[in-house]
Amino acid sequence: MRFSSFYIKRLFALFAVTALSLSFAARALPQEKQDKDKNKAQQVSEGERKAAQKINDAKDTPAKLAAASEFVTKYPKSSLRPKVARYIVDQISAAQDPAQKISLAESYLGTFAEASETRMLYPTLINAYVNAKRVDDAFNAAGPWLELNPNEVDVLYLRGRSAPTQSQVRQAEPAVRRKSHRADRG
Helix, strand or coil: CHHHHHHHHHHHHHHHHHHHHHHHHHHHHHHHHHHHHHHHHHHCCHHHHHHHHHHHHCCCHHHHHHHHHHHHHHCCCCCCHHHHHHHHHHHHHHCCCHHHHHHHHHHHHHHCCCHHHHHHHHHHHHHHHHHCCCHHHHHHHHHHHHHHCCCCHHHHHHHHHHCCCHHHHHHHHHHHHHHHHHHHHC
16 A cells, blocks of 8 residues: 555655746746747838838828738838738727728738738628628628638628618519520520
């Protein structure tokens, strides 16, 4: 009995030492990550910093988008690019006029084409289409987005909101039948 309790005590001591080691390692990892982040920040050139500052200093959202487009053209592989993209999406989302929001969002999609960048904007764009009563555009924009993100609840909601109602479908049916009947005759 005494023999097995000795091994159990040793086993507990081993677990304690392992847990202590892991806690020290866990504390060291964030410091290493901070060091890497500092190194990345130091790798940004002066030109990139000035271009990013130009985006911040622009007076309105269209000017900020133009400056961001210039930034992406000059520095397509910049480590600041994700931050710039997020900042511009936030600016577009803050716009009040749906028509302006749509125009800005479409311009953004012309500049920022990477999936991680477009992913941030689609819910805003779809919502702007719905608010502007451009239901077809909202429905069409939601399709490709949902192919990449089938479980995106916000976009599923907006797509459902932009889908034609049964009364709209009933109203459109006679026109569709007439067109198909004419096509069959001709």
